[in-house]
Structure formats: structure tokens, C-alpha cells
Amino acid sequence: MSHTAYPGDADYEAFVVASGQVVPDGYSYTGIGAMVSSAFEQEMGYIPFLQDSVASLRTYNPPGNQPVNKSFSYQYGGGRVLQLGAALQDATAIVSVTSNTQVIAASGYTLKPQNAPSSKRPYNRLEFVCPQWGPVNSIAILAKWGVQQILSEDVWQGLLRLGGSIVAIDILEGIRTGTVVVQQGSEKFQFNPDLLAQMGTSWQNQAMRLLQPYKNTNVGINN
Secondary structure, three states: OOEOOOOOHHHHHHHHHHOOOOOOOOOOOOOHHHHHHHHHHHHHOOOOOEOOOOOEEEEEOOOOOOOEEEOOEEEEEEEEEEEEEEEEOOHHHEEEEEEOOEEOOHHHEEEEOOOHHHHOOOEEEEEEEEEEEEOOOOEEEEEOOOOEOOEOHHHHHHHHHHHHHHHHHHHHHHHHHOOOOOEEOOEEOOOOHHHHHHHHHHHHHHHHHHHHHHOOOOOOOOO
16 A cells, blocks of 8 residues: 555554554544654654655755855865755755755765665765865755655554554553543443553554664764
8 A cells, every 4th residue: 555645643543443452432533643743753863754745945054164265255165975964765856956056967966875775765965076165055955855755664554653652651641640531431441551551662662663774873963
């Protein structure tokens, strides 16, 4: 099945119900989908993770930390590797790259890491053929940003389990604070909070195993 959007509230409800876990009558899943997708992107270090449908512009300082006075104005750079702080699925996602308003042809840079396609991971940095110099924000990249255009099954399943763990925590907190009534219709039932806690922890661990390979390990690194 193709997943062109993040799981919605109904998908998380269906996942929890299918697990056989008892959920208090009237529990609301409203907002779970948006909460999980936002937390997922923050944790992975790619915003967006799901590829944009239209190209958008991002600007960067030239890579490197070597200020130089050229023609009575300071320029920065001296490096060749630009950390994007975002993902590109492939070279076709790039519309244009400019430096100091000059268009840089595709032959003037290489997307990294080189093994991104074979490892089914995104490109997250750009290596220029020549060192780049210029004022602040003088490099501009117009592209469709994102890791995947269609969510892979491991990401989809990881998100469902991440959402399930959040539901479990939410219900447990509600019970402790008295905001969730443990009752279905007119019948009360035996509720085991320890079992729900174990299920939530298991879902969370499964989610991390599925999603961890997609985490951006270059966040905060400047070259």
C-alpha cells in the first residue's frame, strides 16, 4: 500500500483497537496524528520528512568560518561542504543552486553521502567543486525538500507504534489524574494499567528500532 501522507487520527485508533488493548469508553484520538508527525520530524532532524509537493527556497551562509575583507566588505566561507539541515531524496529534487546570485551548474557540486541511493537514505549535504565565498545567506537552493515522497512501510509502521505509545501514556496519565473514566458504556471492566504500560513501552521500543536508521546524524555540524 502506498502512503503519500502521514497516518491520521483514524489510523492510530485502528492500530490500537487491532492490538486488542482495552481503551476507556469515549477516549478521543483527536490530534494524535498531528502530534506524532511533528514529534517524528523533530526527532529525525528532517523538516519536512515527507517531501514537499512544490519547491521552496532555502538560504545558507557559505560553508567555512574564514572571514575575509574583499573590496572593503567582509565575505565568509572558504569551505566546500554545505550541511543542508534538510533532506533531498535525489538530484531531481533540486531546481536551482545559486551562490552570490550566480547559478551553479549541476557539474559544480555533488550531493552527499554518495551511498545515499544504495542505502535508501536521503542526501543531506552538498559538496561544491570550488570553495565558496560570499556574504551571509548568499547561497540559495530551490528544491523539493524531504526524505521520502511516499512513506516506506517501515516508517509507516514505526509511526503507528510511536502513536500507540503516546496513546498508552495519555490514558495512564488520565487515570492517575482522574480525567479518564475506566468504563465502557454501562459496564465497568477490569483494567490493568501495568499491562498498558508494558504495551506502550514495547510499542515505543519497536518504533525506535524502525525509525532510528532515518535519523539525521549531521544535525548541528558545520563544515
